[in-house]
Amino acid sequence: xxxxxxxxxxxxxxxxxxxxxxxxxxxxxxxxxxxxxxxxxxxxxxxxxxxxxxxxxxxxxxxxxxxxxxxxxxxxxxxxxxxxxxxxxxxxxxxxxxxxxxxxxxxxxxxxxxxxxxxxxxxxxxxxxxxxx
Numbered sequence: 001x002x003x004x005x006x007x008x009x010x011x012x013x014x015x016x017x018x019x020x021x022x023x024x025x026x027x028x029x030x031x032x033x034x035x036x037x038x039x040x041x042x043x044x045x046x047x048x049x050x051x052x053x054x055x056x057x058x059x060x061x062x063x064x065x066x067x068x069x070x071x072x073x074x075x076x077x078x079x080x081x082x083x084x085x086x087x088x089x090x091x092x093x094x095x096x097x098x099x100x101x102x103x104x105x106x107x108x109x110x111x112x113x114x115x116x117x118x119x120x121x122x123x124x125x126x127x128x129x130x131x132x133x
Contacts, residue, residue, distance in 0.1 A: 019077065021096045021103065028093060028106045031073045035113050040069050044114065058115075066114035 019027065034040055047065045051057040070089065071081045079085035097104040 019092060021100050024092055024096050025103050027074060027077050031070050032106060032110055034069050034073050062114055
């Protein structure tokens with residue numbers, strides 16, 4: 001019986017996945033613009049201050065605010081207004097990144113707004129010396 005229900009659910013979820021690269025680019029631009037609004041910029045700044053560059057606190061304070069800002073924009077384009085909608089939007093954008101350098105650039109810009117820069121630990125001579133022995 002669940003197999004009969006699955007096709008009925010598909011059309012409702014087809015809208016988000018059916019965005020063309022150009023439409024996805026326009027929605028992505030709108031999301032980036034939303035982060036720049038004075039109200040949202042203030043919300044993000046407060047969340048950043050609360051997180052104090054601590055990765056765990058970033059997840060606790062910053063990510064929910066960033067998710068909410070994205071939800072407010074993407075729900076108008078057929079995505080659900082919850083975390084799952086944001087994940088579906090992120091997957092859609094990711095699927096276009098390799099095809100469109102502008103989308104890849106915009107996606108990187110969006111991520112930089114709420115993800116801290118990741119630094120890789122240095123690979124020192126000690127590690128190389130151990131491997132060479």
